[in-house]
Amino acid sequence: MPCPHPTGYFFQVWNFSSAQIDSHRKTLGVARWSFILTPVNSAPLGIFDSGVGGLTVVRAVQQLLPAENILYLGDTARLPYGSKSPETIRQFADEDVRFLIAHGVKAIVVACNTATAHALPSLHEKYRIPILGVIEPGVEAALACPEAARIGIIATRGTIRSHAYQHALALRKTGLMIHGQATPLLVPLIEENWIDHPATREILQTYLAPLIEKGIDTLLLACTHYPLLMEILREILPPDVRLVDSATTCAEHLKRELTRLNLLELGPRDGCLDIHLTDLSEEFEELARQFLKKSPGRIHRAVLAGA
Numbered sequence: 237m238p239c240p241h242p243t244g245y246f247f248q249v250w251n252f253s254s255a256q257i258d259s260h261r262k263t264l265g266v267a268r269w270s271f272i273l274t275p276v277n278s279a280p281l282g283i284f285d286s287g288v289g290g291l292t293v294v295r296a297v298q299q300l301l302p303a304e305n306i307l308y309l310g311d312t313a314r315l316p317y318g319s320k321s322p323e324t325i326r327q328f329a330d331e332d333v334r335f336l337i338a339h340g341v342k343a344i345v346v347a348c349n350t351a352t353a354h355a356l357p358s359l360h361e362k363y364r365i366p367i368l369g370v371i372e373p374g375v376e377a378a379l380a381c382p383e384a385a386r387i388g389i390i391a392t393r394g395t396i397r398s399h400a401y402q403h404a405l406a407l408r409k410t411g412l413m414i415h416g417q418a419t420p421l422l423v424p425l426i427e428e429n430w431i432d433h434p435a436t437r438e439i440l441q442t443y444l445a446p447l448i449e450k451g452i453d454t455l456l457l458a459c460t461h462y463p464l465l466m467e468i469l470r471e472i473l474p475p476d477v478r479l480v481d482s483a484t485t486c487a488e489h490l491k492r493e494l495t496r497l498n499l500l501e502l503g504p505r506d507g508c509l510d511i512h513l514t515d516l517s518e519e520f521e522e523l524a525r526q527f528l529k530k531s532p533g534r535i536h537r538a539v540l541a542g543a
Contacts, residue, residue: 277501280305280510281490282336282344286317286328288520289423289460290347291527293370294509296463296487297345301500305507307339309538313515316423317350318394329355331540333363335512342499345490346370349391349458349482353400366497370482373489374456375404377480384454384478386413388447391458393418401458415450419443419459426461427523431468440465440472448474457481464527512538 281304283294288310297304309332311317317325329351336344343366346352346359352369359367378387389401396418405414422443425436447455455477457463463481470479494500501507509532513520516537524532 276342277499278305278503279340279342280307280507282307282309282333282339282341283347284309284311284329284332284336284344284351285348285460286311286315286351288312288513288523288527290345291511291524291532292460292463292481292483293345293347293486295528296483297490298507298509300487300491301494302506303501303503305501306509307336307341308509308511309335310511310513310520311540312513312517312520316392316394317348318392322354325351325354326358327542329359330362331542333359333367335538335540337363337365341365343368343490343494343497345486347460347483347486349395349400349460350398353395353398366493366499368486368490368493370460370486371400371404371458373485374458374480374482375401375408376489377485378405378454378456378478379409381454381478384409385411386450386452387415387454387456388444388450388452389414389416389456389458390419390422390443390447390462391416392423393420395458401456413450415447415452417443417447422465423459423461426464429526431464436465437468437472440468444469444472448477452477454478454480509533510536512536514538514540 283290283306290310291308294306294308297306311328311332314328317328329346333344346356346367346369349370352371356369378384387405396416402414402416405412421439430436455473457480460482463483466479466481511524511532513535516535521532521535524535
């Protein structure tokens with residue numbers, strides 16, 4: 237279902253080619269103009285990831301901000317980003333952002349830990365639109381408890397190797413004991429829908445044992461797939477260990493930023509969700525259903541510039 241036509245607009249300057257300007261003039265019947273009308277609060281939020289894991293962020297945003305329209309881009313044709321060089325990740329992220337901007341989004345969430353770690357600074361330098369990542373919100377939530385002193389991080393190898401979370405935590409609070417644990421088998425297990433399988437529990441216990449032995453008081457789930465493991469993690473971890481997931485913390489951070497920028501959608505109706513993937517398959521559609529906990533609706537094929 238396409239997003240409803242918005243009613244509120246603001247003037248936003250874009251750099252168009254002469255041919256594009258002439259085309260827009262003819263379409264709108266305008267003789268001369270240097271701007272286009274773009275929706276403000278009713279414009280969609282843009283959220284992208286290398287695959288469908290970022291749909292946990294979408295779900296968290298829908299629960300917290302039900303009136304927001306969302307356009308989700310999953311670069312499924314080129315996943316995973318974690319195995320790519322930082323230069324390639326920055327290129328891919330730039331193409332993702334350009335796709336979302338071309339669809340008129342009002343703000344963008346980089347719902348990918350790898351892209352956040354390697355590409356967010358360059359995206360901030362290049363674009364004026366609000367662009368948020370998933371690392372800072374997770375770090376802020378992990379340190380929200382003054383007693384937090386021993387923080388464990390579970391993530392993909394690429395995220396752990398980037399040291400993005402470790403650096404962000406250390407910069408914000410001195411004296412922390414930070415323990416990163418690469419957990420490469422969790423994403424394929426989740427995507428196989430083996431969340432309740434005994435093998436998943438056994439592998440999680442193996443991954444978590446060193447962190448539990450080190451006496452962590454907080455566990456940061458630094459992958460957007462991992463919120464689906466919350467229930468089993470609570471069963472395995474000691475009851476006094478705080479769990480911080482990147483999806484919920486990102487949604488809360490997004491709400492604060494949209495409020496600060498006066499960009500919140502305040503309409504009475506529930507927003508719509510448009511999903512665009514660079515590679516379509518029945519597998520991805522089923523994964524989308526699994527991550528959203530409901531039907532994803534029609535999924536569109538996205539074509540990225542440079543892809």
